[in-house]
Amino acid sequence: MIKLNVNNEMHEVDAPDDMPILWVLRDLLNRKGTKFGCGIGQCGACTVHVNGQPVRSCITPVGIAKNAKIATIEGVDPKGEHPIQIAWKDNNVPQCGYCQSGQIMSALTLLENNTNPSDEDINNHMSGNICRCGTYPRIKKAIKDAAVAMANNAGDK
Amino acid sequence: MNTSKLSRREFLSYAGIAGSGLLLGCSSLTSSKSPLPKFIEPVDNDPQRLNIFVAIKPDNTVEIVSHRVEMGQGSKTGIPQIIADELEADWNQVNVIQGLGDKRYGNQNTDGSTSIRKFYDKLREIGASARTMLEQAAADYWKVPVEQVYAKNNRVINKNTDKSVTFGDLAELASKQALPDVKTLRYKSPKDFNYIGKPVPVVDLHDMVTGNTTFGIDVDLPNMLVASIERCPVIHGQVKSFDASAALKVPGVVDVIQMPATPETVLFFPLAGVAVLATNTWAAMQGRKALSIEWDLGENQSYDSDEAFKAMHKTLEKSPEVVGKKGDISKGFNAAKKVIEAEYKVPYLAHAPMEPPMATAWFHDDICEIWACVQNPQAVMEHAEKMTKLPKETFKVQPTLLGGGFGRKSKTDFTNEAIFLADKTKKPVKVVWSREDDIQLGYFHAGAVQTMKAGLDDKGKITTWHQKTAYPSIGSTFNHQANSPAGFELGLGFADLAYDFDNVLMEKGQAKAPVRIGWMRSVCNIQQSFALNSFLDEAAHEANITTENMILNSLGENRNVNHEQVYGFKFNNYGEKLKRHPYSTERYKNVLTALTAKTPINEKLPKGQGWGIAVHRSFVSYVSVATKVEVKDGHLTIKEVHCAIDCGLGVNPDRIKSQMEGAMLFGLSLALMGKIDIKSGKVVQSNFHDYPVVRMNQAPEIVVHLVNETENAPGGVGEPGVPPVAPSIANAIFAATGKRYRELPLNQYLSV
Incomplete structure (x- = not known):
């Protein structure tokens, strides 16, 4: 059995060490928000955080996460009130919505280290996340809006 | 405003129908509980069901079925918007239910950009019918003529007394009303629309940003x-x-x-x-x-797509078959001052949706x-x-x-x-399905070869036009003996020619299907618009006039084209009657001039930069695209893409814009990098590393203009944006560099 911390909840799963985190989350823990897109770390649909770092969960074996904290889209804010979720909604970003969990999880790690990202910063950070529907212009706008909202929130504190 | 609150018991006794189980307005199915909470059986024995699309719950919520599926195009929101508007429902009270497969909904094949254009009138009828039943129920209750009541915002109001009653309270009684005669239905005036034409956010938005969706x-x-x-x-x-x-x-x-x-x-x-x-x-x-x-x-293990392209070229040279004609091209070419020729190729393509x-x-x-x-x-x-x-x-x-x-x-x-x-x-x-399964074993967009020849007179006007095309047909998926483009494929931007030339010959050639052939967003318009719009640009440069002028001149007089009369080609017009959706050269011109009026396509640019334009009618909508590129040290950068769409009446302008943004990027992906090769009968590419699609760092600024938003019947939205993109880029590269690329994808010539 492997003990896992997912969104600050402890779970025990019966999985081989080499099973990717993606399938542990989806099939063994029934956390379906993290999506499968390519299986080779090319598209970013499966992005989660392990100890705050963005990882492609389709190619990351669960064995490395034994003593780590995993964060998924379900842990951002189930009410959808995190500034990044609000920005996503305000800009009507999603089309089919399938890649958006991964987009949001990637964007969060950008904003954690960069409170005022430029177009180039966003491009560099987000180009590992494919959106076949073509929501990139709106993702870019939403990230900038979220950055402003998060900076304002930080200023309030 | 006074509101009377009716209890369920009052209603039942008033109507004298308690326990009768009588249902009108819909046929009932035996409902079974789904093991999955998100899948509600929408066609059930609800006592408050008004028709197969609409049920009103006692708590005053309104269930509206979207009978088409949602894949990012927004019709799961657009369809209920139309019904809710005519129903006079309060959008905040609306729950949208995904319809199951059921032939009573009519066609549910969510492709061909049909969800709004094929159902707009029907959905208004359904909303108006349900609203009428609610109004009649209220009139019966108040014992007044139905003309003295009206529905508004999830209530029915008595004009005389200003009293009102909620839909929820009326639902039971309304469901016992006979279905109104369609001919007697009243429809709202467009000026009174609450939701049609409004940028309503998609109904799954919250779930999509919280990871709570079910794909x-x-x-x-x-x-x-x-x-x-x-x-x-x-x-x-x-x-x-x-x-x-x-x-x-x-x-x-x-x-x-x-x-x-x-x-x-x-x-x-x-x-x-x-x-x-x-x-x-x-x-x-x-x-x-x-x-x-x-x-x-x-x-099929001997199949090789490179060889197949050579074979398609040969079949067009040796044994083409006439698709449509007008005048006499031999005479036309003999009389022409200049004759130009070109051959265009578009490879096999895979859909690659993010979810296999x-x-x-x-x-x-x-x-x-x-x-x-x-x-x-x-x-x-x-x-x-x-x-x-x-x-x-x-x-x-x-x-x-x-x-x-x-x-x-x-x-x-x-x-x-x-x-x-x-x-x-x-x-x-x-x-x-894995990603590899998806890229290698789908139903592919067929690789195509198209040859073009034009004769220009001494004023630079095109007088004579000869076009030939070959590609494996989608028909081969349904009949293995089908081996040349079918009429419906040729009517996707090839034989439904907008341009007014004196002499025209249109021909097709045979090609065998080496893989399963399918339809991909905008289908044969992809290659047929690429050849057409690239070649018009070539002709413009040859005639030394702007491409815009070449297009406008070649479109001729404002008219509605009947391709059967002009060319003897039976154009199916995307399944629409020409009376409802004429083939209008005027709208063709308008969508181009509306774009060029707002886009600096004639600006002075530094060396290595250029603008290119293209315009195309597909799915009975009209789209123009202007693209600005830069080519520097062998690298192509797409700097800006501007587009205009005339899709007739728009139901959700924000979703039209988002579909256009998406179509620009879908077009960009196939123009820059899309290529499926087949060697020894097997697809060579396998995942996003070798079948790349556009990423954020390649995505340009996109500007979308909506043109003539209310004047015509609704046209398609999901697909029509794609066809003009690739030729606008190739034309822009020519403007920037003087190099003409006639074969996609462009990353074989330039890094992207």
């Missing part, structure tokens, strides 16, 4: 097995033998099952192969890797339930019947959200795979 891959049932299938890499190849012993040793693997042989006409039957079934996806994938299969690859095909099937209680990301739930039923010989009513199809579709998920081979395996195992089975 095909997210379906989970008790005791479900997950299947990963190793399919024959060459079409019509078969399994000779296989060894499952290693696969069965993988922990979690419980079964290995051979798939049925692929029939000669592939339709939506499963491909030959071997399925590994396991308790989780990872185990199924690992088990599949451990399979040892000996294939009989069959005769996924399907779950479960036989129980004499039915088979299916949950899957399908574009056409009724096709699932129909093709399941073909495969299993069970009546199609056996199959209860519940479409999930689709993680993109683009035409791939109209083909129901993957649901048939799940049904086959569920039948064999007597358990729920989810078939999971």
